[in-house]
Amino acid sequence: MVQRQLRPRGIHDERVLEAMQHVPRHEFVPLDLIDYAYDDRPLPLSDGQTISQPYIVALTLEAARIVAADIVLDVGTGSGYAAAVAAELASRVVSIERQPRLAASARDRLSRLGYTVTVIDGDGSVGWPDGAPYDAIVAAATGPSVPVAWVEQLAPAGRIVMPIGSPRGAQRLAAFTLTAAGTLREKNLGAVSFVPLVGAQAWPEQGDA
Numbered sequence: 001m002v003q004r005q006l007r008p009r010g011i012h013d014e015r016v017l018e019a020m021q022h023v024p025r026h027e028f029v030p031l032d033l034i035d036y037a038y039d040d041r042p043l044p045l046s047d048g049q050t051i052s053q054p055y056i057v058a059l060t061l062e063a064a065r066i067v068a069a070d071i072v073l074d075v076g077t078g079s080g081y082a083a084a085v086a087a088e089l090a091s092r093v094v095s096i097e098r099q100p101r102l103a104a105s106a107r108d109r110l111s112r113l114g115y116t117v118t119v120i121d122g123d124g125s126v127g128w129p130d131g132a133p134y135d136a137i138v139a140a141a142t143g144p145s146v147p148v149a150w151v152e153q154l155a156p157a158g159r160i161v162m163p164i165g166s167p168r169g170a171q172r173l174a175a176f177t178l179t180a181a182g183t184l185r186e187k188n189l190g191a192v193s194f195v196p197l198v199g200a201q202a203w204p205e206q207g208d209a
């Protein structure tokens, strides 16, 4: 996966590549899809959700420029895979999931595999103030814009990497850096396709744009 997919596509950060090499992705996919765990594509999870394509997880975490002392908020735990990779890179990872069943199984899986990740049940579109400030906030669900709460919970020079755009239309993966002036500077990482970020500071309950 690292040699055939991630390096050729331009992932260069050695810490990210090592973390991707280390996390057993087959532990995070449904049992009937285990043969496809390391394929170059997203896979369905329960409850209509997906585990992102490995390249997209690597691209997101590379753009988040995580260093070992960082505290990271991962919005949309899903299987817990991205949270596990983030845990290899950061000092603390908080991951938040709005579907209680997914949160519970990710919590069990992460602790069984020895990852120290705080999995919170709730609406990540409002962040999680108790763990703030975060050096990086990453999301695997698309919103109309950066939630205000995330900016408020970001440390100086913090990064936010999230898909922006309509769940059924055009989306881009965007990497933002908080400037000294308190504004966000954006870098567009290209077109992507994610499930909606459903919540108070994103799309309404049905996920309609």
Ligand code: SAH
Pocket: 049, 050, 051, 052, 075, 076, 077, 078, 079, 080, 081, 082, 083, 096, 097, 098, 099, 102, 122, 123, 124, 125, 140, 141, 195, 196, 197, 198, 199, 200, 202
């Ligand atoms: N990072 C995950 C991918 C999960 S897909 C992995 O590695 O497997 C996106 C997830 O975001 C879904 O599980 C969905 O339930 C969740 N989600 C959507 N809106 C949310 C919100 N407002 N707060 C928390 N989780 C949310």
